[in-house]
Amino acid sequence: MALAEAILVCLTDRPMSGYDLAKTFDASIGFFWRASHQQVYRELARLRDKGLVDSREIEQSGRPNRIIHTITDAGEGVVHIWSQKPCRVPSVKDELLVKLYALDNVDIPVLREQLDIRLDQHRAKLAAYFRIKEKFYDGKSLNRAQKGKLIALTMGISNESEMVKTLGNAITMLGEIDA
Amino acid sequence: MALAEAILVCLTDRPMSGYDLAKTFDASIGFFWRASHQQVYRELARLRDKGLVDSREIEQSGRPNRIIHTITDAGEGVVHIWSQKPCRVPSVKDELLVKLYALDNVDIPVLREQLDIRLDQHRAKLAAYFRIKEKFYDGKSLNRAQKGKLIALTMGISNESEMVKTLGNAITMLGEIDA
DNA sequence: AACCTATATGCACATAATTGCATGATATTT
């Protein structure tokens, strides 16, 4: 699983609590690898057991104590080995495309609405990507780590704007059926 | 899970054996929803238990008997209900993007190779889609079911050609680092 | 003769992901 590696990668940047990581997986790295907070906490426990992170509790008053996780040398080794290994092809699983594939068994107006919803989701993501790009990358001088993130972000922007275009076409094509 | 529904959808077209379905999930519907043959057989057993498919063994000589699965009325009901329900957003999980995100912890030439491999995979998929489009859809008069499949295929083609373009850019951007 | 591919089904085990719940304080909004 690459969830372990995704977490370790986040921790190379700075030590973090599970809560911080969960938020990171709701944005930034979460754009490329989704994970829920339960997944993150469970994986952190495993990483701790394997000695890939060093976890220490910080006393807090008024709210639960935080547990700060720091990547160990062994953890950095794991990241390095992972980075050399070939990438798995992301497995496709898209209900919307299955429904188009199954158009004969589907109510067209309902499907059209679902396409509209999906279109909005992609537009929202695209807007979010643009905000991040403007705020953190445009007109700034970037180090290597930032350049990498910018490349990933740029790919995200291309994909999302392509999806917006493609979904528009699909909606048009759907409208032409029985018209 | 929508694997059940994807299988049922395939069976609305014609009754099939698990083997036939597994092959279908290696191509056509598999472009939109990936599943291995083990997943298919397991899910078929469940569908049979729930009475959503009707399974009967066909005697064969020289090779194992086939079990032909036919969708039942209950199965068609399930497909209909599913088609009305909102689609889940496909969850992103792409190691390659994580590696770009983590560029500081990655060896650039190695990553470049991985990007090249991915580029080839997308080119191959794009070529496959074009072959299917030419063979089954171009210049043909299409019924509603075929039009739906064509819309899905067209989206696939857009996505793949976008990915080819985007990966090219990413490789260029990566080449400009430390150059 | 040994090996590979296609046909055809499926079990067992392991790993991963989702869903729902539980706790409990403080701060902000309606």
Place this chain on the structure above:
DNA sequence: AAATATCATGCAATTATGTGCATATAGGTT
């Protein structure tokens, strides 16, 4: 005053997915 959001952790149960193996025959390849 009540409801919601933020902070912060995690268990338990279920569902989904992946890996490896098992079986058995026909036909073609090296």
